[in-house]
Amino acid sequence: MRKTLTRTVAVIALSAGAFGLAGGIASADELTAPVVVPQHPTGADYVNAWNQSGALLGAGAAGLISSAWAGAIPSILEGVVD
Numbered sequence: 001m002r003k004t005l006t007r008t009v010a011v012i013a014l015s016a017g018a019f020g021l022a023g024g025i026a027s028a029d030e031l032t033a034p035v036v037v038p039q040h041p042t043g044a045d046y047v048n049a050w051n052q053s054g055a056l057l058g059a060g061a062a063g064l065i066s067s068a069w070a071g072a073i074p075s076i077l078e079g080v081v082d
Helices: 001-027 044-082
Strands: none
Touching: 001 044
16 A cells, blocks of 8 residues: 555656746757857846756756656556565
């Protein structure tokens, strides 16, 4: 019972995280890391660097969650058989 509940909660948490961070993937397609700030930056340059860094963070987190989700499916199905 406890194992099933734990796996169910993990699936729900991973799903919620994937939906919440999926926007980072779409916005980070054209970005490269590290984010470069010009030699004589303006306020807008700092804002752009901040936004690009956030998009890269979102894309990385979404990739991590999708990898965890891909590994969770076999684990859940294996638990159903047991």
